[in-house]
Amino acid sequence: MxxxxxxxxxxxxxxxxxxxxxxxxxxxxxxxxxxxxxxxxxxxxxxxxxxxxxxxxxxxxxxxxxxxxxxxxxxxxxxxxxxxxxxxxxxxxxxxxxxxxxxxxxxxxxxxxxxxxxxxxxxxxxxxxxxxxxxxxxxxxxxxxxxxxxxxxxxxxxxxxxxxxxxxxxxxxxxxxxxxxxxxxxxxxxxxxxxxxxxxxxxxxxxxxxxxxxxxxxxxxxxPSILGLDGTKMSKSKGNTIEIGMSADETAKRIKKAVTDSDRHITYDPEHRPEVSNLVLLTALASDRDPVEVAEEIGDGGAGTLKKVATEAINEHMAPIRARRAELEADxxxxxxxxxxxxxxxxxxxxxxxxxxxxxxxxxx
Incomplete structure (x- = not known):
């Protein structure tokens, strides 16, 4: 036994x-x-x-x-x-x-x-x-x-x-x-x-x-470990998530409010810059790229550029899934x-x- x-x-x-x-x-x-x-x-x-x-x-x-x-x-x-x-x-x-x-x-x-x-x-x-x-x-x-x-x-x-x-x-x-x-x-x-x-x-x-x-x-x-948009654990109850069924506009609004930091130079450093690194990671996952490469490409573009790139990558990746979801919701x-x-x-x-x-x-x- x-x-x-x-x-x-x-x-x-x-x-x-x-x-x-x-x-x-x-x-x-x-x-x-x-x-x-x-x-x-x-x-x-x-x-x-x-x-x-x-x-x-x-x-x-x-x-x-x-x-x-x-x-x-x-x-x-x-x-x-x-x-x-x-x-x-x-x-x-x-x-x-x-x-x-x-x-x-x-x-x-x-x-x-x-x-x-x-x-x-x-x-x-x-x-x-x-x-x-x-x-x-x-x-x-x-x-x-x-x-x-x-x-x-x-x-x-x-x-x-x-x-x-x-x-x-x-x-x-x-x-x-x-x-x-x-x-x-x-x-x-x-x-x-x-x-x-x-x-x-x-x-x-x-x-x-x-x-x-x-x-x-x-x-x-x-x-990978993905945080919520406020830098804490991703949770449905906290409203810090991007839901699969959200529209492109809703996604853009959520990402625009995402927490970052004051350093304009974007790096991928999950330990010391968890909020920024989380957006970099989401961008990398959505575009099938390496997060370090994504961060280096944005460089001194700052949080504004990071959020713009993240929004575009996520919405492009999720577009066919959301289209399929809309079809299912209609039936x-x-x-x-x-x-x-x-x-x-x-x-x-x-x-x-x-x-x-x-x-x-x-x-x-």
Whole structure:
């Protein structure tokens, strides 16, 4: 049986091991993408922005185009883990699905679904909770951070079991690869621990010679760290983002108000000039160039020139995506159909997985 998770902090050895496995997966995908199934997704807490786009969405499109089977969960239940209300959640679910398709996800090949509509997925939390401890969950970095930020407010049971719900998202569809940043490695380790412990404690269905769940591995993202336009962490709630669905004019207005500094000479120095470097980075990502080269080209042009160049690069890059998004918004029934088909496919898979689980538990009556 897997040993208890004693420390969920990410050590250098842990990161090096994850990087080595990730490199092997990347090479294996290039050889034969049919061996892999990817699960990734987002919480519908607001509209997706350029941080999401450059940080993960482009990579999802790349993986799908390489031939990897792609499942995209819209984690709507997780919206209520740490807040009293959901907001316009139905609209946000629709908006996320629209963004996925607009940026290039092929809806005829991907499975796009909100996990609230997949009862079998959520039912997996019951047997999964039987193989984890309260202490392990409280050591999870996300749960620890939430506990520290409550200012005395009791933490919800749903927040405490957040890592288990994430494991259910991953394991129900038998995903064996999850694209993540290094800060999410503990969540993936929790999913592997659950898969291992379930097998050790309950085994697998009679006549089946392999575990119910594969051990999901991390495909580490090399996504750059993108700040908000005010120099702080990019956040939907702060209004410091450029949303995927924003118009060119709205983008220009946001960038015009972006924080810079008093040095007229533009350089790319994320450590000492984070705000300026962030605009340089966004320009480089949008134009597929090196940020140092972008900064050198602007030189003594100052913040005004930097903002002008950034606006042009971002709007040019996003123009076809926004045009596609406008088409989708004009035909909302199409996106609704994609979501319904995703829900149907996800339920088929969840019910099949749950059947195996109940067989293993000897609860098939």
């Amino acid at each position: 897997s040993q208890p998770i004693e420390d969920t902090e990410i050590t250098s050895a842990t990161l090096q091991h994850a990087e080595a496995i990730s490199a092997k997966i990347d090479a294996a995908i290039k050889r034969d993408p049919s061996e892999f199934r990817v699960l990734t997704g987002d919480r519908p807490t607001g509209n997706l922005h350029l941080g999401h786009y450059f940080g993960s969405l482009r990579n999802r499109v790349k993986l799908q185009r390489e031939g990897v089977e792609t499942w995209l969960v819209i984690a709507d239940f997780q919206v209520i883990t740490d807040r009293d209300g959901t907001g316009p959640i139905k609209e946000r679910v629709h908006s996320l699905a629209t963004d996925y398709i607009a940026v290039g996800i092929d809806p005829d090949k991907a499975v796009i679904f909100p996990h609230s509509q997949v009862p079998g997925l959520n039912e997996l939390m019951l047997p999964f909770l039987s193989v984890v401890t309260d202490a392990e969950l409280r050591r999870n970095p996300t749960v620890k951070a939430e506990l520290e930020a409550t200012n005395g407010r009791p933490m919800s049971g749903l927040m405490l079991t957040y890592p288990v719900h994430q494991a259910a998202d991953i394991l129900f569809c038998k995903a064996n690869v999850v694209p993540v940043g290094k800060d999410q490695l503990p969540h993936l380790e929790q999913a592997r621990v659950i898969a291992d412990r379930f097998e050790a404690r309950y085994g697998h269905p009679a006549g089946q010679d392999h575990p119910v769940f594969p051990r999901p591995q991390a495909l580490l993202s090399e996504a 909302p029934s199409y996106v609704d159909g994609v979501i319904r088909r995703g829900i149907e496919r996800a339920n088929e898979q969840a019910n099949a997985t749950l059947h195996e689980v109940l067989e293993s538990l000897q609860m098939s009556y």
